[in-house]
Amino acid sequence: MAPKYEKAKAIQKENVVVDGIDISGHWNRMFEQRVITEYTPELIEKIADIPNAESFANCYQCAKCVAVCPVDVVGNYGPRKLYRYAQTGMDLTEAPELWLCTTCANCLRVCPKEVNMVKIMPAAREQAILDGKFVPNELQQAFENTAKSGNPLGQPQRKRDAWIKDAGVEIPIMKDLGRKVDVLWYVGSYPSYHPRGIDAASAAARIFTALGIDFAILGKEEKDDADSQRLAGEKGLFEMMTEYNIETFNKYEWDELVVTGPHELNAFKNVYPKYGFERPVVHYTTFLARHLDKLKPMLKHSVNKKITYHDPCYLGRHNGEYEAPRQLLEAIPGVELVEMGRNRENGYCCGGGGGGMWMDSFTAKHTTMRLSEKRAMEAASTGANVLAVACPFEVSRFADAVKSTGNEHVDVLDILELLDRSMRGDQ
Amino acid sequence: MNIVVAIKHIPSIADDLPVSGKNVDFDSVDFVLNEWDEHSIEQAVLIKEAVGGTVTVVGVDLIGELDNVLHLALAKGADKVVKITADDPAADSHMQAKWLAEAIKGMGANMVFAGVQASNDLDGQIGPMIAAYLDMPYIGGVSSVEANGDSATVNKEFAGGAGAKYSVSMPFVAGVQAAPKPPRYAPVSKVRQMAQTATIETVSPSGDASAGLAFKNMAPPVATGHAEMIEGSSKEVAAKIVELLKSKGLA
Amino acid sequence: MSNDILVITEHMDGKFSDVSFEMVGKARELASALGGQAVAVVIGSGVDANVFASDSTLHIDDAALSGFNPEAYAKIVEALVKEKSPKAVLFGWTVTGMDVAAWLSAKTGAPCAAYAKDIRVDGGGFVVSCQVYGGKLMAEVAPEGDMAVIACLAGSFPVEAGQGSTAATATASPVDAGSLKVKFVEAIKPAGGDVDITAQAKLVSIGRGIGGKENVELAEELAQALGATVSASRPVVDAGWLPRTRQVGKSGLKVKPKLYLMLGISGAPEHLEGMKSAELIIAINTDKKAPIFNVAHYGATADLFEVAEAMLELL
Numbered sequence: 001m002a003p004k005y006e007k008a009k010a011i012q013k014e015n016v017v018v019d020g021i022d023i024s025g026h027w028n029r030m031f032e033q034r035v036i037t038e039y040t041p042e043l044i045e046k047i048a049d050i051p052n053a054e055s056f057a058n059c060y061q062c063a064k065c066v067a068v069c070p071v072d073v074v075g076n077y078g079p080r081k082l083y084r085y086a087q088t089g090m091d092l093t094e095a096p097e098l099w100l101c102t103t104c105a106n107c108l109r110v111c112p113k114e115v116n117m118v119k120i121m122p123a124a125r126e127q128a129i130l131d132g133k134f135v136p137n138e139l140q141q142a143f144e145n146t147a148k149s150g151n152p153l154g155q156p157q158r159k160r161d162a163w164i165k166d167a168g169v170e171i172p173i174m175k176d177l178g179r180k181v182d183v184l185w186y187v188g189s190y191p192s193y194h195p196r197g198i199d200a201a202s203a204a205a206r207i208f209t210a211l212g213i214d215f216a217i218l219g220k221e222e223k224d225d226a227d228s229q230r231l232a233g234e235k236g237l238f239e240m241m242t243e244y245n246i247e248t249f250n251k252y253e254w255d256e257l258v259v260t261g262p263h264e265l266n267a268f269k270n271v272y273p274k275y276g277f278e279r280p281v282v283h284y285t286t287f288l289a290r291h292l293d294k295l296k297p298m299l300k301h302s303v304n305k306k307i308t309y310h311d312p313c314y315l316g317r318h319n320g321e322y323e324a325p326r327q328l329l330e331a332i333p334g335v336e337l338v339e340m341g342r343n344r345e346n347g348y349c350c351g352g353g354g355g356g357m358w359m360d361s362f363t364a365k366h367t368t369m370r371l372s373e374k375r376a377m378e379a380a381s382t383g384a385n386v387l388a389v390a391c392p393f394e395v396s397r398f399a400d401a402v403k404s405t406g407n408e409h410v411d412v413l414d415i416l417e418l419l420d421r422s423m424r425g426d427q
Numbered sequence: 428m429n430i431v432v433a434i435k436h437i438p439s440i441a442d443d444l445p446v447s448g449k450n451v452d453f454d455s456v457d458f459v460l461n462e463w464d465e466h467s468i469e470q471a472v473l474i475k476e477a478v479g480g481t482v483t484v485v486g487v488d489l490i491g492e493l494d495n496v497l498h499l500a501l502a503k504g505a506d507k508v509v510k511i512t513a514d515d516p517a518a519d520s521h522m523q524a525k526w527l528a529e530a531i532k533g534m535g536a537n538m539v540f541a542g543v544q545a546s547n548d549l550d551g552q553i554g555p556m557i558a559a560y561l562d563m564p565y566i567g568g569v570s571s572v573e574a575n576g577d578s579a580t581v582n583k584e585f586a587g588g589a590g591a592k593y594s595v596s597m598p599f600v601a602g603v604q605a606a607p608k609p610p611r612y613a614p615v616s617k618v619r620q621m622a623q624t625a626t627i628e629t630v631s632p633s634g635d636a637s638a639g640l641a642f643k644n645m646a647p648p649v650a651t652g653h654a655e656m657i658e659g660s661s662k663e664v665a666a667k668i669v670e671l672l673k674s675k676g677l678a
Numbered sequence: 679m680s681n682d683i684l685v686i687t688e689h690m691d692g693k694f695s696d697v698s699f700e701m702v703g704k705a706r707e708l709a710s711a712l713g714g715q716a717v718a719v720v721i722g723s724g725v726d727a728n729v730f731a732s733d734s735t736l737h738i739d740d741a742a743l744s745g746f747n748p749e750a751y752a753k754i755v756e757a758l759v760k761e762k763s764p765k766a767v768l769f770g771w772t773v774t775g776m777d778v779a780a781w782l783s784a785k786t787g788a789p790c791a792a793y794a795k796d797i798r799v800d801g802g803g804f805v806v807s808c809q810v811y812g813g814k815l816m817a818e819v820a821p822e823g824d825m826a827v828i829a830c831l832a833g834s835f836p837v838e839a840g841q842g843s844t845a846a847t848a849t850a851s852p853v854d855a856g857s858l859k860v861k862f863v864e865a866i867k868p869a870g871g872d873v874d875i876t877a878q879a880k881l882v883s884i885g886r887g888i889g890g891k892e893n894v895e896l897a898e899e900l901a902q903a904l905g906a907t908v909s910a911s912r913p914v915v916d917a918g919w920l921p922r923t924r925q926v927g928k929s930g931l932k933v934k935p936k937l938y939l940m941l942g943i944s945g946a947p948e949h950l951e952g953m954k955s956a957e958l959i960i961a962i963n964t965d966k967k968a969p970i971f972n973v974a975h976y977g978a979t980a981d982l983f984e985v986a987e988a989m990l991e992l993l
């Protein structure tokens with residue numbers, strides 16, 4: 001990624017004489033007016049004027065954010081740099097940089113001025129979309145698919161529960177059940193349609209069943225949460241899906257909503273309350289960790305693997321769950337858990353958040369490497385032979401990344417799949 | 428410039444299509460806008476933006492769900508939308524083209540656009556038929572249209588990147604293959620706003636035409652669900668593939 | 679009323695397209711079953727029309743028609759139909775045939791069967807098999823009435839059956855070129871830059887199994903021998919072995935060629951998204967469990983290098 005500005009040129013006078021002493025030399029530019037005062041604030045104000053993007057203007061260029069921004073590792077990025085680009089002529093609503101942030105929130109964690117990209121980016125993107133500016137094609141496709149088919153993959157709504165027939169256990173559907181359940185399990189789009197996601201969903205169904213959980217799913221009535229679409233700038237789409245989902249959730253009686261994906265957790269727990277939905281929502285790792293006493297004796301088969309765990313940004317940083325996934329992995333006999341350098345609060349983003357899931361080729365063009373590839377290499381460097389994940393976006397991303405970085409020996413598995421293996425043995 | 432875009436609402440082929448009797452089981456399929464119609468809408472809006480004018484989108488409402496599509500068209504820049512309420516999911520291209528032609532007749536169109544084809548054009552596409560019914564010339568496979576006065580410069584695509592430039596005097600009908608730019612994105616908030624504020628003009632079907640095809644059978648092609656495996660050594664495999672390609676005129 | 683079959687042939691740069699021969703061959707078969715004649719119709723100049731195995735060939739040789747003109751073709755065919763009252767008019771379901779077939783149908787009231795893969799005579803009429811809904815369904819229809827317009831998918835019938843040397847009869851165009859509203863201005867040659875894989879009829883697509891940039895050449899050679907273009911899965915493009923314009927799939931281009939020959943592609947869903955509606959998919963992969971075999975029409979568990987080299991020797 002080429003920087004949008006040129007460094008201020010060293011301005012050198014041929015001859016400088018101060019108090020009769022000739023100080024001509026390369027360092028004498030300190031006597032020159034620095035160009036910094038000539039920067040215009042307009043393009044910064046343009047962003048900060050967008051509702052929710054105000055904090056963009058707070059930046060005082062301390063650069064703490066750059067050190068933790070995952071995109072900067074493969075390019076030139078971070079809030080500080082975006083501010084600086086804007087100062088030197090970049091209109092963020094028209095630049096490719098608008099689409100590179102994954103809203104991973106690592107910068108927000110360290111920023112003394114609370115410059116909040118998790119709010120700035122969706123707002124600026126929404127503005128760009130409304131103004132008919134450039135939108136990466138793949139992303140546009142994901143938006144259209146969600147609006148038309150109820151999921152970003154563009155799969156038919158009628159097939160949303162087609163996966164359950166091969167799960168090996170009975171999976172009740174709310175509509176047919178006609179009674180209250182303890183747990184409403186929101187499966188999610190990728191676990192419902194993507195082959196690798198289906199593996200995890202089927203494993204979850206078997207685990208819930210083995211634990212004797214009274215659960216049911218929405219089946220054909222379930223639609224995408226669209227939280228990542230919101231973060232990618234499609235708030236209208238998110239609101240449309242939200243209205244539908246809240247109505248559907250409220251149609252049935254249940255005590256707790258369990259979600260397979262961290263993005264859904266974020267939507268239902270943190271965003272839906274603004275739309276009047278305030279009910280208990282947990283991620284499956286939190287939920288299963290709660291049942292660990294009962295689950296542990298069922299984990300009979302050893303899984304003799306060295307495993308490293310990737311913290312999903314929307315489970316960890318956004319929702320504070322770091323321990324439950326690790327507890328689950330440690331409960332599996334034979335597992336040796338090793339940590340990657342960047343973990344927990346400082347976990348490195350897989351690149352799938354904030355709509356990154358649907359901009360893979362676009363981001364590849366503007367970075368030196370995909371974030372998922374960077375992370376896959378980190379995982380491999382621990383010597384682990386399994387990269388464990390807890391987010392449905394990640395399995396496909398990392399499965400691809402371990403291959404493209406020559407680390408095929410690292411298996412990418414959802415924690416659900418590992419638990420299921422330990423429960424049932426290698427099938 | 429007065430541009431009319433004739434659209435088709437068709438069964439989605441994203442999923443398998445169930446058959447009932449000798450036709451598609453229209454009750455168990457999703458209807459979507461024909462993908463090429465998205466391009467003809469885009470082409471129309473691009474011309475409007477270049478030289479001014481109005482874009483009217485008109486379609487036959489087969490299952491009572493065309494409103495969504497028309498709202499989307501408005502959000503993408505159409506000025507006016509019209510639906511012909513037919514309530515007959517099995518209406519063929521001839522019928523739809525006739526109804527569309529009757530509806531378009533009084534609109535004083537300079538140009539009429541239609542998608543170059545649709546996956547359910549069993550009896551042909553509506554574009555050339557509308558042209559025949561309205562006695563206008565037709566040109567299909569169109570990849571760009573530029574209006575200049577009372578004629579237009581139209582590029583038509585042949586295979587492999589080759590094509591030709593035509594000058595066509597108005598009024599005419601064009602079958603759009605691809606707009607010069609990918610169809611623009613309409614944010615959902617805009618579409619929903621249209622749904623709340625816009626009015627859709629409704630007309631009844633007028634005129635009569637029929638495909639004149641007797642349906643004998645409709646079924647999925649015989650599929651195996653698994654590739655037919657070509658066995659043998661690499662040399663034998665190669666020979667069999669070459670033979671297969673030759674028999675299909677592909678080598 | 680005659681039992682003749684008119685075939686509207688198509689040509690470009692002095693060469694007839696294969697579908698023209700295919701249709702002439704089919705028309706012969708149909709005409710002989712009906713006791714009529716197969717008449718090849720050649721419109722336009724600058725082409726040798728004495729190449730068909732038709733019963734007769736009509737050449738409307740008008741210098742004003744050197745470039746394809748949909749309006750002129752439509753009017754000429756309309757006039758011919760009036761004059762000859764054939765039993766059927768065959769068109770290619772191609773960028774040129776598509777401009778005229780449905781128009782003729784609506785103009786004359788004759789039924790039209792498009793996307794035709796097969797035509798047979800049945801009790802004095804026809805039964806046409808049509809591949810509709812993107813190939814998801816086959817419809818069998820019988821056109822009613824005295825004349826049928828049938829638009830045939832290329833590659834449906836053998837080419838050889840239509841090749842011959844029937845001497846063409848030159849006829850003047852019944853249409854005054856000056857009165858046309860559509861005017862051919864100029865031909866547009868394929869632009870420079872990279873080929874558009876979405877516009878190719880045949881693709882040889884390579885995956886990570888190709889191993890390295892140095893091996894791409896083999897695929898290029900095979901493609902050349904087949905008259906195809908090389909496309910790829912994403913890893914090949916990511917590795918820089920081919921430009922991004924060649925990538926098929928979710929984050930690449932969606933293609934629908936007649937032939938998609940896959941060498942060393944596993945068949946990830948993201949790849950399938952871009953090519954699953956190809957008409958003929960052949961996959962070569964060393965892994966017999968590769969998911970692509972659930973989607974391909976033909977497959978072989980074999981080494982792509984060995985197969986490609988052996989194919990080159992045979993082509």
Ligand SMILES: Cc1cc2nc3c(=O)[nH]c(=O)nc-3n(C[C@H](O)[C@H](O)[C@H](O)COP(=O)(O)OP(=O)(O)OC[C@H]3O[C@@H](n4cnc5c(N)ncnc54)[C@H](O)[C@@H]3O)c2cc1C
Nearest residue numbers: 885886887911912927928929930942943944949963964982
């Ligand atoms: C968000 C996202 C978007 C994506 N978009 C796309 C996309 O647009 N297009 C795309 O293609 N992928 C895309 N992918 C990547 C996709 O998931 C797969 O990783 C990719 O398609 C695999 O490519 P491949 O089949 O070439 O490689 P592999 O999966 O590695 O398969 C190589 C195959 O070659 C076979 N092989 C090896 N050697 C030989 C030999 N000598 N002879 C014969 N066979 C051999 C192997 O058995 C194997 O099956 C995307 C992934 C993500 C996460």
Ligand code: SF4
Nearest residue numbers: 059062063065080111
């Ligand atoms: S950490 Fe905050 S204040 Fe510091 S440079 Fe980054 S955005 Fe600006």
Ligand code: SF4
Nearest residue numbers: 069101102104105107
């Ligand atoms: S949210 Fe993450 S990706 Fe975006 S700027 Fe901050 S650290 Fe970088």
